[in-house]
Amino acid sequence: MSTTAHQGTGGRAHTADGTQETGRAGEGGGRTPLRGLVWLVWRQHRAAFGALCLIVIGGAVWLAVLRGRMAGYLDAHHIAGCSLISLDPRCAGTQEAVSDFRGAYAPSLRYAAMGLLLFPAVVGVFLGAPLIARELESGTHKVVLTQSVSPLRWLAAKTALPALAVLAATSALSAVFAWVWQVGGDEVSGTYWYSVLGFNALGPVPVAYALLALAVGTLAGLLLRRTVASMAVTLGVMAVVQNLFLLVRPYLRPTASAVFPNHESVQLPDGSWPQQQGYVTGSGARLADNACASFTGDYEACLRDHGVAGTYYDNHPVSHHWPLAWTEAGIVLVLAVALTVIVFRVFKRRFG
């Protein structure tokens, strides 16, 4: 009964009106196939999405160049897979070349890894925290919530689209980094998979942290309702979480244990992550590393007295890398999902 005159009498007239409208809106908004809330969220955060895109493209190009140079150097000097101190006869006499390689390329590799380590925090601070906080701060959420869309659908679009963008961007960066790592990682660069930089930059780990940071930022913004405060809290929380996982990381999976008899040299295979070292007695019992440290007399006699038959060395061999990475990423992702559920709960209670 309200305005049939304006809308025309049938669907045809309405459609004509609609297409005309699309054409006109195209002048100001740009032609996109996006519709409804997805369009709005894309339009609102297109600067952030553009920045993500630039970071991915720039990072990928730089890493590709780095990889090419590394590969060229390794091929020229035949030092692929060689460490500074290597038992491999193939690597005999390559110390100088490896040292030069490390001097030339290891810093770049570390910068790249550093970038992936810090990328989640950047995502959380600059995309996650303002996501809801800026709306609540300026009251613009009321613009959307007074239209015909349900609040939860808005929140879904508002969180899903950035999450997808972050997922794509971090996955791409992580994949490119792994591609570079294949050539210049571990032995030859002296930056191993279990180093803080290496582990946080490889495989699913940076992706999971980026999604967690997004969720942390969103929740902080929803609870604090202030952009700057949410950014600070997000940064703090991410620093704490990433540092906590540094401590927990070795215990996410049981270690492998290598035992070396007394007459053998204690030498773990290349790329193993050393953990706990100590003595083993003839009966198989373990003695602490420092069992004889305070002994003032004959050290060898002390060991004999304890019945030491060899040395054990708990470690995570290279084969543990991906199980460890997926376990940590899984835990981080569960955290991210839990925070997102809380976001939806809080939002539902506040806005219905």
Place this chain on the structure above:
Amino acid sequence: MTRSMGGRTGRASGRTAIEVIGLGKRYRRRWALRDCTFRLPAGRICALVGPSGAGKTTLLSLASGLIRPTEGVVRAGGADPATASGRVRTAHLTQGKPLYPRLTVAETLRMGRELNPGRWNGARAERIVRDGQVPLDARVGTLSAGRRTRVAFALALAKEPELLLLDEPLADLDPLGRHQIAGLLLAQAAEHGTTIVLASHVLAELDGICDYLLLLGGGRVRLAGEVDDVIGAHALLMGPHGTSGGPPQGIAGGSPRGSAAAGLPPEIAAHTVVDAQLTAGQLTALVRRKGPFTGPWEAVEPSLEELLLAYLRAPDAPELIAPSAEPVSPRLRHKPGVPGLPRNGPAAGAGAVPVTRTGPAGRGTPHPAGRPAVAGPAVYDQHNGKGAVA
């Protein structure tokens, strides 16, 4: 002129725009709105008035589903405003009229189209924007306050709402812009029968626009009804007042029986004195009529602004709820320890005596103070707050 629009739909017409029963909203410890009960008939332009912190914004947000009530019920067009069907029918222009500053005007209108599928009248939105010479490709953040308001109105009106809630819509407009927007609102109500609630504390801008009145105070409804009826139930009594010593400058009104209006002449105290002011020996009293006026007092019809000012000055004045503003649905039984105040008042409009613009209204023998003599055709029955449905 616009007040005659009240006659467009019958009194206590069948359709209800907003119905609120025992509504309350608490923010942490503070109640922004408490025990609020009223009904707004459809098709009215309702002024929502009250001092700052009276709960105007809270009431509007509850009616549009932006926030959920702590207690009680609110229905907009018979539906819960927080449901999909309620959301579609209501447009709410919130305080400060927030818009995305980085979006252009065209993009803002596109947002309206994208977020109101099947309901968006793009032609109307563009007409409203173009009429204000607002450039479509300008970013909203660069517009002047008046133009931004126009865009916000375009967004609200193109949704073709049945209920339009406006929170301080004219606050940051120049007089011309205010006039234009007021015209837009009147046209909207006249052409589409939209119910409009206009919250404001600029009393002057309400007169001439609104035909219904809702006065909030302390989180409760104090006045509700047709502007004409509410005004008709009151009179402004003026005259010289020269008793020795004299009453204080502002005489505390608000006593239902006039007993606290000490120092007032009995002819005035016979009525429900809302507010009395003494200026230079001249007494001006706004009273709720309880019969014919006697004594040397000039009785005139108060303007809406005078009426509202008097009630705002006297926060304890008794409430007046017209029958058309009584909820159709049965009232909720809540908190037996807190009985509601008697929702009394004259049956608004029913045989109300026209107040003469000039001259004293009748000179009879003075009544004894306290109980008014019921005389003439006016029948002021006690209204118990139920069964006021036409």
